Amino acid sequence: MSSIPALLRDRIAETPDAEAYRVPSGDGWTSLSWREVGERVRELALGLSELGSGPGNRVSILCSTRLEWILADLAVLSTGAATTTIYPSNTADECAFVINDSGSTIVVAEDEGQVAKLRSVREELPGVTHVVVVDGSPSDDGWVVTLASVKGGKGDYDAMVDAIAQDDLATLIYTSGTTGRPKGVELTHDNWLYTAQAVREVGLIGPSDLHFLWLPLSHSFGKLLEVVMIAMGVPTVIDGRLDKIADNLGVVRPTVMAAAPRIFEKIHNTVVATQQREGGLKLRIFTWARKTGIRVSRARQRGAAVPLTTRVEYAIADRLVFSKLRARFGGRIRFFISGAAPLSQDIAEFFDAAGLTILEGYGLTESSAGSFLNRPESVKFGTVGLPFPGTEVRIADDGEILIGGRGIMRGYHGLPEETAEALADGWLHTGDIGELDEAGRLRITDRKKELIKTSGGKYVAPTYLEGRIKAACPYASHVFVHGDRRNYVTALVTLDMDVVKPWAQAEGLPLDPAELREHPRMREEVEKAIKQVNDGLASYATVKRFAILAEDFTVETGELTASLKIKRKAVEERHGGVLDSLYEV
Structure with a gap:
């Protein structure tokens, strides 16, 4: 071909x-x-x-x-x-x-x-x-x-x-550009044909x-x-x-x-917020069903047998809760695929508990988008799965993920020096930090250039924290964790008004985001989620202070890339005053 x-x-x-x-x-x-x-x-x-x-x-x-x-x-x-x-x-x-x-x-x-x-x-x-x-x-x-x-x-x-010819240029895709000017990634016909062949083999x-x-x-x-x-x-x-x-x-x-993780986050947050708003027996049943489903999901991931009593409980949970959620998606979903940004393990396990497994994958534009994918028979949430057949992976001494194979780009359009840097030693240098587990599945811990180093010399992975907080707080749209060269970690939180509005109305709270963000009840909900995440972290990695913003991050305001990833420098520049205030005594 x-x-x-x-x-x-x-x-x-x-x-x-x-x-x-x-x-x-x-x-x-x-x-x-x-x-x-x-x-x-x-x-x-x-x-x-x-x-x-x-x-x-x-x-x-x-x-x-x-x-x-x-x-x-x-x-x-x-x-x-x-x-x-x-x-x-x-x-x-x-x-x-x-x-x-x-x-x-x-x-x-x-x-x-x-x-x-x-x-x-x-x-x-x-x-x-x-x-x-x-x-x-x-x-x-x-x-x-x-x-x-x-x-x-x-x-x-x-x-x-x-x-x-196979090596002819097929596609020129300009990277989203979280930093600097977008670069044109040159992908050949063979790059795309490789990914198609790899999926066929899987x-x-x-x-x-x-x-x-x-x-x-x-x-x-x-x-x-x-x-x-x-x-x-x-x-x-x-x-x-x-x-x-x-x-x-x-x-x-x-x-x-x-879908991108943001879609799954929004579905999860809408479901959780609706149950919390209804409260009473419905909330207790939902909470019980979720815990039961996650026990089953974790057992499946370990390859362990599910006890008979748990199977019976899960069947009841499925009939009362999960079957209704699957029906919203048409009732025939075999699996979802998530890519383009990290997916929170908490959200992945929730969907798996509901019988809506999300297969998280990983790839860069520079690797024709698809390099790794969890397989239905060996899903492990928190990883992006095994490499596609024909894709090679190495972990550099500093933890950077290096990828090789037919899916790797020809280069950056008109940028020979940047191409040479990205493809040094014949490997694509991804800029992501990760590790391989005993089965060869890849776990990504953070972006190499986005790791926070506090003034105390401790490294913190911001995207990991951001995903955990969003999973814990159904009212959060985006979370931005900050603290590079600072003495502690802080966060900016934006509200998902589609989810917040029904709750705010039921609670008799102001519906104007500028007023709502300062209301004690709203801050209490965000603080509760941050505390939940903090409880499992080392002290230096915990979020000490936070601010809720009146407006969400958007592509139009320049805080998000077109693929909905946060442009960290843009957020720091636009909200520098708010961030500085979180460090004032």
Whole structure:
């Protein structure tokens, strides 16, 4: 197999009439077979070729997750060009940087709003010959054309696909940039084909599954899922609207769904807060069921037998509590997959107790998103599982995780020095600190550059603490742990108002976050969670003081990356005054 378009062509030949994608249509859903997908990709590829897409070119996609994103991506690749992904939340200036740095000559834009961004910086985009709009109108000067009009042509589609080599550039993905300017990660067709082959060897999914995709396709995790599902012939329901996730799960009833930890945290916190608000017998039953389920989950992880009495208790807990939670997700979920950021072990065990196992994995954009994954038969929460077949791992003397294998990037676009540093000695230097357990599963303890060193010389892992506090406090949206070169550790907490509001109303508390954050009852709830986490820690690692912020961290305010990871320097700069106040005597 030489390329992603060749992979698609083989899929069409093998299962032409099987369902490939299912998409929203009015009040219902419309399905496309692999044959129909192939026809649309062929038409679009020939049309893009006439616009100038071809070997050595780049085409940017500025669009949310929807069928047209995948069709455009596959069509671009079929011409021999590479796709550059841009998050739809990016500002006009950020879009201009990616387009120019990548050398993109065509941009596929979702709608008039995204076109307006490009128009506002058009003078800075001299290399862009055409903007192809999915939902919108063409411009009089021909700079903007519609996707519907880009079809057909005189080229030879199969000849274009046959000319693509494994080592040709397929995707240019710009890292989220928690520090510094984003770097363009060059991923080849072979990088993606490797991940598809690895998933096939693991035997995790198959054509009888139904995959629900809402993750950003601009992110390497979403792109990985796109390629894997083509390789495995798994039908995919596509709907990138975040406000529709809960409704869609109940309607389409998928068997597999991938998500970032924030989604699982929000579901967990909503369930826990609802039970706490109802109180009484319901809360006691829920608390008992949770403890029973976690006992069973931990026994399974150890490979230990579950006593008969516990099995009976679990059956009751399942009927009273867990079966209702599974029904919210359509009742057919075999497992979830979590990636892009660390998942709290507490939340993972809660979902496993409910019969909704989350398989946490790990990879970087630089390693084609997928390098490690927990397997259903050997899950160990708190780890990211075993490496994929063909992926090599080493732990450096300083604890840094080093990865090798076919999934590793070609390099950073136009940045030879950064490439040499990242790929020193033939290994990808991840920047993450971790360790391997006796079975070869990887445990990640923190980011190398994010470890806090207190003024007393003690090292503290902030993301570990942040995850534990969020799991303990259902009202917290984000937690930021601070203390580098300080004499103790502090934290900033933001509120998840979707979860907080019903509780605040029931308690007769103010609903304005600016007032609520200072209210003794609100502080009591956060303090209780922090104390719970502190109780199991060494004194130097405990959070001594905290502040609740009036506004949440967001991508738009610059405190989160597009994949919802905290930009630590941005938070420190924006909330420096609050942080300093936590150290005042």
